[in-house]
């Protein structure tokens with residue numbers, strides 16, 4: 001594991017003022033644990049430089065963290081919503097206070113531009129603020145019975161200790177969106193962050209400790225790729241954890257669902273997508289171009305709600321393609337901490353390879369590259385140029401497989417009916433987008449798109465108030481919003497008879 005001197009050096013090099021936020025051990029039962037004989041390396045995806053060595057939490061310690069969550073739950077479930085609200089509010093304030101440092105840590109291990117990391121930090125913090133407001137308002141009902149001598153009342157009680165598995169693309173927000181709701185409900189949690197981005201997660205643990213959360217209420221256990229599989233299985237099969245919340249790929253979601261069968265665990269999954277983005281002839285083209293960039297190229301295309309396939313109506317196709325390529329030409333690839341960078345690297349070589357394969361497949365079937373198309377070797381192996389393809393045929397792989405990278409494939413369509421069929425021709429259903437100035441069409445199309453979320457005349461939907469989640473192979477459960485807590489409570493009915 002890295003020494004304090006390594007940590008201080010890193011903080012100094014990148015201007016991180018509060019070096020105390022940088023931790024390389026596991027946070028379990030309210031204490032920091034270092035495992036110096038078992039570590040893994042965290043790297044800057046822009047340079048592939050080694051940043052720090054982080055403890056690869058041993059399995060026996062993960063078991064301890066689960067037991068701690070179970071023990072802590074017995075007390076934490078008895079706290080009032082108002083008490084939990086105050087803790088969450090304090091945590092929100094600490095996140096904002098340490099925002100610049102947290103954003104730098106995020107950029108270093110994830111690669112996204114610093115401005116995007118600051119945006120993520122504000123977004124991530126907003127879940128603690130939101131759920132601090134929800135916590136005191138988790139109440140059941142008083143339901144009139146058909147029998148006048150009876151009363152039916154319901155309680156919303158915390159489901160129990162929760163296992164949380166988060167991805168690398170939003171290393172702060174994917175934790176806070178789950179943890180905020182879990183805390184508000186009165187649940188305890190064990191969190192396994194993505195191997196690529198444990199430092200952001202551990203920095204949140206520092207603030208959880210500072211905010212005064214009771215010991216054992218949350219544990220954060222970094223593990224390497226290999227141990228990730230074991231921990232995923234342990235979470236699913238543990239009789240002590242009562243729920244799993246996972247954000248990541250559909251493939252892993254299916255594995256976790258199978259593994260959870262033995263414990264019939266409650267699951268919330270936010271998985272892959274294949275979002276359609278439709279531009280109708282009557283759209284405001286400039287707005288649609290802005291929306292496409294905000295949506296498809298957000299974090300170089302590595303966002304679960306990114307558009308994957310862009311359908312542009314024939315009357316506007318050439319104009320849209322030209323304007324989009326012009327706008328993309330203004331964007332700047334670079335290291336996330338460099339001034340002026342609008343887009344950073346991809347997370348790893350597998351991600352680059354997927355973008356390459358989607359481009360090569362589409363081009364071999366007749367698509368044309370109008371901008372980009374190559375790996376930007378001058379910047380490093382993980383940088384792929386922002387790429388726009390025209391004349392993408394309907395049999396291109398990109399039309400039914402998520403790229404998760406900076407590839408914008410433009411597909412031509414003729415009629416509303418045709419494009420709705422194309423858009424819905426997928427097992428996935430996380431997000432869908434379209435642009436039109438016709439408000440009758442806005443209602444018609446938003447009601448017909450098969451997805452959990454629809455953006456009409458906008459490419460950026462997300463905020464704490466939005467019920468976030470998908471259908472089909474994109475998962476189930478809703479995060480954020482007034483519904484977010486529902487995934488962390490059980491609804492108990494009590495019937496009082498003979499009144």
Ligand SMILES: NC(=O)c1ccc[n+]([C@@H]2O[C@H](COP(=O)([O-])OP(=O)(O)OC[C@H]3O[C@@H](n4cnc5c(N)ncnc54)[C@H](O)[C@@H]3O)[C@@H](O)[C@H]2O)c1
Pocket residue numbers: 165166167168169193194195228229230231232233247248249250251252255256270271272273303304350402403404
């Ligand atoms: N929904 C999202 O926000 C999101 C985020 C990241 C990745 N992805 C999806 O993943 C694909 C590529 O990313 P990747 O290569 O990192 O994907 P991946 O499926 O290998 O990993 C996704 C996440 O799952 C975790 N994971 C992997 N195997 C696991 C297991 N057996 N048990 C428990 N957790 C496990 C990883 O730690 C990682 O955080 C993308 O194409 C995209 O579809 C989605």
Ligand SMILES: O=CCCC(=O)O
Pocket residue numbers: 169170302303304305462468
């Ligand atoms: O990638 C997943 C989360 C994206 C978002 O919340 O906007």
